[in-house]
Amino acid sequence: xxxxxxxxxIIPFSLVDGPGARTSIFVQGCNIHCAYCHNPETQRLCxxxxxxxxxxxxxxxxxxxxxxxxxxxxCVKCDTCINVCPNHSSPRIxxxxxxxxFEQVSGYAPFIRGITCSGGECxxxxxxxxxxxxxxxxxxxxxxxxxxxxxxxxNYTDLLKVADGVMLDVKSWDDDWFCKLTGTDGKxxxxxxxxxxxxxxxxxxxxxxxxxxxDPEDAVRGIADTLGERVSSTRIRLMRFRVFGVKGPMxxxxxxxxxxxxxxxxxxxxLCFGKVVxx
Numbered sequence: 001x002x003x004x005x006x007x008x009x010i011i012p013f014s015l016v017d018g019p020g021a022r023t024s025i026f027v028q029g030c031n032i033h034c035a036y037c038h039n040p041e042t043q044r045l046c047x048x049x050x051x052x053x054x055x056x057x058x059x060x061x062x063x064x065x066x067x068x069x070x071x072x073x074x075c076v077k078c079d080t081c082i083n084v085c086p087n088h089s090s091p092r093i094x095x096x097x098x099x100x101x102f103e104q105v106s107g108y109a110p111f112i113r114g115i116t117c118s119g120g121e122c123x124x125x126x127x128x129x130x131x132x133x134x135x136x137x138x139x140x141x142x143x144x145x146x147x148x149x150x151x152x153x154x155n156y157t158d159l160l161k162v163a164d165g166v167m168l169d170v171k172s173w174d175d176d177w178f179c180k181l182t183g184t185d186g187k188x189x190x191x192x193x194x195x196x197x198x199x200x201x202x203x204x205x206x207x208x209x210x211x212x213x214x215d216p217e218d219a220v221r222g223i224a225d226t227l228g229e230r231v232s233s234t235r236i237r238l239m240r241f242r243v244f245g246v247k248g249p250m251x252x253x254x255x256x257x258x259x260x261x262x263x264x265x266x267x268x269x270x271l272c273f274g275k276v277v278x279x
Contacts, residue, residue: 020112023105032183035248036208042090046091129145130159170205197226220238220271
């Protein structure tokens with residue numbers, strides 16, 4: 001039985017977290033800190049500073065034994081707490097087991113194609129995912145992982161056996177760009193890209209297109225070179241950067257133009273990706 005893990009949110013029906021209608025599970029906590037993160041409140045665990053308690057307009061938050069306690073009955077989900085949080089966290093976390101999540105997911109089963117574990121970074125909780133995915137597979141519910149790719153999937157072969165695939169973010173190709181964007185390098189992401197493709201577990205590769213913060217053209221070329229002949233069976237998603245939800249240095253960064261998105265889409269087609277999606 002897996003331990004309780006911090007879950008930020010469960011969205012019953014999502015059309016943007018994999019193929020078809022899916023239930024998306026967002027865990028709390030991430031091992032990198034992307035400048036363009038549009039869910040920055042999922043990055044860290046609450047440290048109990050109390051900033052949100054003072055700001056909450058409905059008194060749904062309080063300090064109990066040094067920790068912030070959330071009363072969902074008083075909460076109106078105005079997001080004041082996450083907007084004022086100086087720690088990129090949220091007090092509205094529930095600690096759940098795989099069984100807890102499965103009980104909720106199973107109620108949606110007739111209406112969804114599967115579930116997607118995201119975050120934060122869901123690979124921080126592999127035992128939780130393994131148990132949850134086992135239960136889902138037994139119930140005929142599809143399973144996908146949405147990951148930043150900085151944790152070695154080769155160490156989690158059992159998890160991959162019960163996962164239909166991985167939606168892998170390639171945030172940049174050049175390590176200098178990658179470090180500027182995330183605070184670390186992209187060596188493990190490139191390794192995982194090759195590994196997942198070789199083992200037929202690469203559901204989708206994703207590249208966010210920014211202006212002046214990464215190298216999407218080089219990333220698309222690098223992905224194609226790494227995949228080799230498998231590029232023709234790979235779906236790539238080119239995602240236009242948008243400022244919604246972003247905090248920090250990219251909060252006022254511009255979105256790329258339609259012309260740039262069109263050019264990168266044309267490049268992906270030229271490199272023979274099996275399917276190119278622009279969003």
